[in-house]
Amino acid sequence: MLSKLKEAILCFAAGIVTLRYPFAPHDPEGEEGEFRGYPEVDVNRCIGCGGCAAVCPARAIMIEDIDQTTRRITRLRERCIYCGRCAEVCPQDAITMTKQFELASDKVREDLEHVCEVFMATCKRCGRCYEPASPLDKIMEPGYRHDEIKRGGQEPLYEPVEASSE
Amino acid sequence: MGFFKNLCNKAFPKSLWVYHTNTGACNGCDIEVIDVLTPYYDVERFGIKLVGSPRHADVLLVCGPVTRQIVPALKRLYEAVPAPKLVIAIGSCASGGGIWFDSYNIVGGADTILPVDYYIPGCPPRPEAILHGVAVALGLAEKKVAREHIKQLIDRNESISVEDDTGAEEVVPGDEVPAELPTSK
Numbered sequence: 001m002l003s004k005l006k007e008a009i010l011c012f013a014a015g016i017v018t019l020r021y022p023f024a025p026h027d028p029e030g031e032e033g034e035f036r037g038y039p040e041v042d043v044n045r046c047i048g049c050g051g052c053a054a055v056c057p058a059r060a061i062m063i064e065d066i067d068q069t070t071r072r073i074t075r076l077r078e079r080c081i082y083c084g085r086c087a088e089v090c091p092q093d094a095i096t097m098t099k100q101f102e103l104a105s106d107k108v109r110e111d112l113e114h115v116c117e118v119f120m121a122t123c124k125r126c127g128r129c130y131e132p133a134s135p136l137d138k139i140m141e142p143g144y145r146h147d148e149i150k151r152g153g154q155e156p157l158y159e160p161v162e163a164s165s166e
Numbered sequence: 167m168g169f170f171k172n173l174c175n176k177a178f179p180k181s182l183w184v185y186h187t188n189t190g191a192c193n194g195c196d197i198e199v200i201d202v203l204t205p206y207y208d209v210e211r212f213g214i215k216l217v218g219s220p221r222h223a224d225v226l227l228v229c230g231p232v233t234r235q236i237v238p239a240l241k242r243l244y245e246a247v248p249a250p251k252l253v254i255a256i257g258s259c260a261s262g263g264g265i266w267f268d269s270y271n272i273v274g275g276a277d278t279i280l281p282v283d284y285y286i287p288g289c290p291p292r293p294e295a296i297l298h299g300v301a302v303a304l305g306l307a308e309k310k311v312a313r314e315h316i317k318q319l320i321d322r323n324e325s326i327s328v329e330d331d332t333g334a335e336e337v338v339p340g341d342e343v344p345a346e347l348p349t350s351k
Contacts, residue, residue, distance in 0.1 A: 017205055017206055018205060018206060018207070018208040018211070019206060019207060019208075019294070019297075021207070021294050021297050021298075022297055022298060022300075022301035022306055022307055023306075026294055028292055028294055035292070038311075041316075043316040043317075043318050044318060046318065057265050058258070058264060058265040058267070059265075059267075059268075076262065077287070078258065078261040078262035078275075078285065078287050079258055079261070079262040079263060079264055079265070079267060080258060080287070080289070081258050081264060081265055081289035082288065082289050083289075100310075101288065101291070101292050101294060101295045101298070102294075102295060102298045102307075102309075102310045102311075103286070103287045103288065103291075103295065103310075103311050104284060104285065104286045104287075104295065104298050104299030104302045104303075104309060105284070105285055105302070105309045105311050106283060106284050106285070106302075106309070108255075108261050108262065108285035108287060109262070110313050111309070111311045111312055111313055112287060112311055112313075113313050113314070114313075114314045114316075115313075115314065115315040115316070116314075116315075116316045116317070116318065117316070117317040117318060118318045119318050
């Protein structure tokens with residue numbers, strides 16, 4: 001009898017342990033935790049090399065060249081297993097594993113799809129996309145800047161910088 | 167009959183009894199489902215209870231990719247659950263097949279066999295993720311994911327037509343160039 005009472009007192013001493021989670025925000029494992037959530041992609045840093053697609057164990061990253069200068073990278077993240085390999089191999093550190101875990105949805109195919117279109121250079125011989133050696137080469141490619149397209153690629157891309165009048 | 171149907175629909179989300187089925191999972195998701203029932207995550211405060219028979223259940227939890235052998239059993243299981251019913255797919259495998267999506271013995275995710283109402287991706291999903299999925303299913307929380315379609319390059323035709331139509335300020339060339347790339351200087 002006394003032991004039961006002692007047990008009850010011990011239970012009261014613990015207080016409320018239940019998370020208030022759906023009604024209050026919650027950060028799993030804190031900042032130092034090794035939890036990996038939703039992989040976030042910084043599209044402006046992506047060079048379209050396809051390393052993430054090569055290592056993805058779920059084959060959830062697909063690459064297609066929709067025209068000679070555009071490479072479309074589709075991530076079907078309902079199949080993603082959050083292993084973090086894509087973030088590991090990305091040479092530009094464009095992919096980061098966030099702490100986001102709230103991914104529940106009723107239409108998972110549409111909601112978790114991530115499509116990015118990356119500008120690529122065109123090979124003069126075979127006509128396929130390739131990644132230029134340096135970012136400067138990429139900027140010099142016709143089609144990277146729409147104003148350059150408008151001029152028909154005739155004028156030099158960069159005018160010399162004039163000294164400001166002030 | 168309409169009155170009873172309305173009553174049934176109103177009372178349905180108040181107390182969801184859950185039947186948990188494993189269609190070929192690795193037990194990772196199953197352990198997370200058990201975790202949700204512990205006092206720390208306490209999903210019973212939403213009236214959710216694990217039951218032992220599909221005939222007592224309102225919700226079918228599907229964990230794991232659907233193997234070829236379990237397809238007839240899964241269909242019978244779905245028919246055994248009485249009528250207003252929900253199907254919740256837990257884990258990346260049940261959502262879209264996971265890393266097994268093209269294996270010879272796997273037909274795919276749970277939605278290739280059953281009409282799935284809610285998906286909770288994750289490998290395995292955290293207990294909090296399952297709680298969020300339950301909250302979305304009960305209408306207590308909004309879903310936080312949406313389709314993303316991002317272009318590295320702004321639409322050339324659109325920007326040119328905007329300039330031609332309005333004659334407004336010229337688009338600064340540095341704007342559409344990514345910040346870390348060298349601009350016109």
